[in-house]
Amino acid sequence: MKGKIAYIPQARTLEFHEFDLPEVEPGAILADVSRTNICGSEVHMWRGEFGKRGVMPGHEMVGRVHTLGKGVTTDTAGQPLKEGDRIAPVYYRTCGLCANCRDGNAAACLTMGIREKRLVPQDAPHFHTPFGTHYYIQPGQHVYKVPENVPDYAASSANCALSQVFFGLDRGNLRYDETLVVQGAGGLGLHAMAVAKARGARVIAIDGVDLRLQRAKAFGADELVDMREYSTADARVRRIRELTKGVGPDVVLEVAGIPDAFLEAINIVRNGGRVLELGNISPGLTVAIPPSFITFKSISIIGVATYNPHYLLKSLNFLSEHIDKYPYHELVDAVFPLERAAEAMDKSDRKEITRAAVEP
Ligand SMILES: [Zn+2]
Ligand SMILES: [Zn+2]
Numbered sequence: 001m002k003g004k005i006a007y008i009p010q011a012r013t014l015e016f017h018e019f020d021l022p023e024v025e026p027g028a029i030l031a032d033v034s035r036t037n038i039c040g041s042e043v044h045m046w047r048g049e050f051g052k053r054g055v056m057p058g059h060e061m062v063g064r065v066h067t068l069g070k071g072v073t074t075d076t077a078g079q080p081l082k083e084g085d086r087i088a089p090v091y092y093r094t095c096g097l098c099a100n101c102r103d104g105n106a107a108a109c110l111t112m113g114i115r116e117k118r119l120v121p122q123d124a125p126h127f128h129t130p131f132g133t134h135y136y137i138q139p140g141q142h143v144y145k146v147p148e149n150v151p152d153y154a155a156s157s158a159n160c161a162l163s164q165v166f167f168g169l170d171r172g173n174l175r176y177d178e179t180l181v182v183q184g185a186g187g188l189g190l191h192a193m194a195v196a197k198a199r200g201a202r203v204i205a206i207d208g209v210d211l212r213l214q215r216a217k218a219f220g221a222d223e224l225v226d227m228r229e230y231s232t233a234d235a236r237v238r239r240i241r242e243l244t245k246g247v248g249p250d251v252v253l254e255v256a257g258i259p260d261a262f263l264e265a266i267n268i269v270r271n272g273g274r275v276l277e278l279g280n281i282s283p284g285l286t287v288a289i290p291p292s293f294i295t296f297k298s299i300s301i302i303g304v305a306t307y308n309p310h311y312l313l314k315s316l317n318f319l320s321e322h323i324d325k326y327p328y329h330e331l332v333d334a335v336f337p338l339e340r341a342a343e344a345m346d347k348s349d350r351k352e353i354t355r356a357a358v359e360p
Helices: 040-046 158-171 187-198 210-218 233-243 259-268 291-297 311-322 338-349
Strands: 002-007 015-020 029-038 061-068 086-089 134-137 143-145 179-183 202-207 223-226 251-254 274-277 300-303 334-337 356-359
Touching: 029 040, 029 086, 029 338, 040 338, 061 134, 086 158, 086 311, 143 311, 158 187, 158 251, 158 274, 158 311, 179 187, 179 259, 187 202, 187 210, 187 311, 202 210, 202 233, 210 223, 223 233, 233 259, 251 259, 259 274, 259 291, 334 338, 338 356
Parallel strands: 179 202, 179 251, 202 223, 251 274, 274 300, 334 356
Antiparallel strands: 002 015, 029 061, 029 134, 029 356, 061 086, 086 143
């Protein structure tokens, strides 16, 4: 039996390579992909922003167990696992041994960048990423059974946006009765609002697009700050002061992804508060920041790129509990068959669609 796996050899080119399904080593799992998403990083790959060498796209997926390697009888949480079970994997591996893993911050695992060399489909076992028909889950990689009431559209992105903001809000120690400002009501922002509400925080959302503001409301935002009405950073800072008894919010989550938003977050947050930086991921983009702001306001700045892998279990459980409370189905607005994945990439790049899913 054969399977297909995607490769981007150069900007705006998507190839599918066909291989026999690999032998599954002890401790590993081969999965049938049910659905994979086009996230921001796939769009960056499509544009050729990942350098001259080719890349294998794909990291968000939900699928079913095709073959269990010898010794695998449960998922990472100890739930019994058999062929055909619906699963979601964490898309990277952490070592569990380095200083950061030992310290409870496996998202910054010191081995992550070292171990994962740039793979190509020709490298066995071929199915290194879930953008294709199959995905090879390595021994030691976290994988969790998907709760029955969590549909594929929600489960397929649980290993990215939701887990990352879940972990981020914990790193920022957002507590009951605190106020969170979320800059940007995209996927990360909306997931964060739902999680923040579940822990009893008040949420203020900033955005400037009608649909995104409506969604912020639907995902639990208590107050909206419309960037068209408050069109300068100063106006927004003033408005948020008004909404927070003159002191500013306890925590600001930057998921707008632009450098100016980071500067604004530092201005918005209350003295002694926490700024969570998740949105800015482009190395070339900069902003001038007076470091004295950070000193005199005594604020903490916490960067969060991924998450401790066990957060995927929390995310799936969170979805199971809240799937009827929030309109998760609205977070994906286009589904393409695998053969039309290039078109899905292109439309995502041109922002004709916000969130595409691909189904083999
Ligand atoms: Zn993603
Ligand atoms: Zn580590």
